[in-house]
Amino acid sequence: MAPKMPVPETDAAVTVYVCTACRKVLKEEADFDDVGRRLLQALEQKLSDAGDSKVRVAGVDCLAVCTRPATLALTAKGRWTYVLGDLDPDAQLSEIVDGVLAYARSENGIIPWKERPKCFRKGVVARIPPLGFVQPEIDPS
Numbered sequence: 001m002a003p004k005m006p007v008p009e010t011d012a013a014v015t016v017y018v019c020t021a022c023r024k025v026l027k028e029e030a031d032f033d034d035v036g037r038r039l040l041q042a043l044e045q046k047l048s049d050a051g052d053s054k055v056r057v058a059g060v061d062c063l064a065v066c067t068r069p070a071t072l073a074l075t076a077k078g079r080w081t082y083v084l085g086d087l088d089p090d091a092q093l094s095e096i097v098d099g100v101l102a103y104a105r106s107e108n109g110i111i112p113w114k115e116r117p118k119c120f121r122k123g124v125v126a127r128i129p130p131l132g133f134v135q136p137e138i139d140p141s
Contacts, residue, residue, distance in 0.1 A: 013054040014076045014104045016043060020059040022069035039070040039089040046097050055104055065125050078130050079109025084123040092119045
């Protein structure tokens with residue numbers, strides 16, 4: 001059984017979990033780009049500079065989307081959770097921050113399609129309903 005991971009207390013409304021295990025193999029098989037850790041550091045810096053205390057960035061050991069590095073998950077209480085992959089901290093950092101802030105502005109976690117940056121449109125691995133979610137019944141008439 002895996003050890004229980006402590007969840008730090010925070011006033012942040014939104015948490016961005018960044019996979020720190022994400023790596024891209026470079027030309028030499030033994031060499032790799034630690035892209036997950038770079039994304040974590042870049043997001044921490046950029047969101048800190050933006051001064052948005054409603055967003056917390058945290059590293060996690062693995063999000064199990066190993067074929068699509070770098071990966072993050074956006075989550076908040078009562079909102080849908082997004083898991084995103086194929087993120088590039090060098091080329092897409094501003095887009096990623098825009099997507100995180102759009103998520104933070106959303107009421108239920110669903111970012112309208114037109115507000116999603118390109119990397120969010122292409123990078124969605126999963127959208128997970130909030131705990132306790134019940135699908136409204138569809139009226140067949």
